[in-house]
Amino acid sequence: MLDQGSDFDSQAELQYDRNMNGAWERAAQEFMAVAQRLWERGLLAGSGGNLSLRVGGTSYVMIKPSGVPNVDCRPETLLGVDPAGKVVIGQGRPSTDTGFHLGIYRARPDVQGIVHAHAPWSIALTLLDYRELPLLTPQAWYNLGRVRVVPYAMPGSKEEDAWVIDAFRDERMVAIMLQRHGLVTVGPALSTAENLAELVEETA
Numbered sequence: 001m002l003d004q005g006s007d008f009d010s011q012a013e014l015q016y017d018r019n020m021n022g023a024w025e026r027a028a029q030e031f032m033a034v035a036q037r038l039w040e041r042g043l044l045a046g047s048g049g050n051l052s053l054r055v056g057g058t059s060y061v062m063i064k065p066s067g068v069p070n071v072d073c074r075p076e077t078l079l080g081v082d083p084a085g086k087v088v089i090g091q092g093r094p095s096t097d098t099g100f101h102l103g104i105y106r107a108r109p110d111v112q113g114i115v116h117a118h119a120p121w122s123i124a125l126t127l128l129d130y131r132e133l134p135l136l137t138p139q140a141w142y143n144l145g146r147v148r149v150v151p152y153a154m155p156g157s158k159e160e161d162a163w164v165i166d167a168f169r170d171e172r173m174v175a176i177m178l179q180r181h182g183l184v185t186v187g188p189a190l191s192t193a194e195n196l197a198e199l200v201e202e203t204a
């Protein structure tokens with residue numbers, strides 16, 4: 001279960017932890033830049049989808065609060081969660097997809113950033129009976145390797161979390177598609193996951 005809020009003893013402690021020698025601010029700047037680009041390119045409409053990244057030098061993951069558009073997030077509204085999903089930086093309820101984000105980070109130490117987007121062409125392709133995304137260009141084949149379509153499960157459910165995490169246990173896996181839902185990409189930086197998300201959408 002995800003904790004509903006933080007339990008910092010004092011505001012001073014919160015401020016101290018937010019600072020983290022600038023790591024929080026740097027992670028937030030990266031989050032905001034990627035969110036802005038994906039929003040401009042039509043991959044992040046409304047409050048759908050969610051980005052996350054590891055906050056450098058800590059065990060925390062930065063993710064958006066539930067119901068808030070990625071593109072509207074700022075350093076003071078973003079949340080930091082510990083590996084168990086407890087909110088340790090900021091106030092609010094983390095995205096309903098925090099479970100699979102954290103599960104991927106647990107399964108894949110190489111992953112530093114994750115993009116989950118309700119990308120329209122990708123969703124359309126999953127309505128057809130593909131089990132994998134057909135990789136038609138050398139660029140797609142080279143960069144994506146193999147993109148499985150994970151069967152539909154209720155967004156935010158434990159079932160969906162389990163399927164997504166399981167798909168990424170293979171460390172060659174950098175992208176998957178979620179039937180009737182969207183895509184998930186991972187990378188050694190959030191910007192890498194961003195590029196892969198765009199490539200999946202272009203390929204679809």
Ligand SMILES: [Zn+2]
Pocket residue numbers: 048049097116117118155181182
């Ligand atoms: Zn979603």
